[in-house]
Amino acid sequence: MPYLSRIRINPLRAASRTLLASPRAMHAAVQGGLPGLPDQARTLWRLDGDNPHRPHLFVLTTDKPDWTHLVEQAGWPDADGEHYAVRDYTPLLQQLATGRRFAFRLTANPVQNTNRPDKPTLRQQERLDAGQRRSFRLGHRTATAQLNWFLTRTERWGFDIPSASHLDTTRTADGEPPRDVRITTRRRRAFGKGSLTAKEAQVVMHAVTFEGSLRVTDPARLTERLLAGIGPTKAYGCGLLTLAPLAERA
Incomplete structure (x- = not known):
């Protein structure tokens, strides 16, 4: 049974600063x-x-968790209020139906695979010079490329993005109305992986948060993405798609 948790973090505590600064x-x-x-x-x-x-x-787990240690280390353990909430995720999954609309939020790491990087790193150039044919996974760096990455993949994830009704008077470059999605944050993160110091042990990601509304086209596919995540670097805070029901329009 999946569970969705929400934990309050106190950013002024020393342990919190470590957690907020380090995805690892x-x-x-x-x-x-x-x-x-x-x-x-x-x-x-x-x-x-x-x-x-x-x-x-926010954390999605397959087993029921206990976040007492996080509250004690990085929250307000002696304060009033709900320090964390754990909810059964099944009722939301049961609401998924073709045509149903939801508000959504997703933080993902948009990437592309290429055999020839435009600006290879030293390590990548060494691999190219050695004749290695394995493709490179590179992050999309511009907001336009990141948004295109998202919009061109929604069908395989089981949903589409409707047009933004409040922007019906505008058109995109190809004459289509804009979609109801926006990028709210973009952040490049680079950090060591474990205790290794080699260059290949570095994790580099471009964490991008998308928000807007979606329309379900394939409940089974969307359920799979909700539970398994979207894109790479899921261990480091990317891939979690969350939904909130929208009022049905008459």
């Missing part, structure tokens, strides 16, 4: 809330910093 540290903290072995539990997480003074951590 946050991943370890998330895994620490699960009763099973780390390699047996599939998790997705996302850090929402709409209010930097009150960031929230």
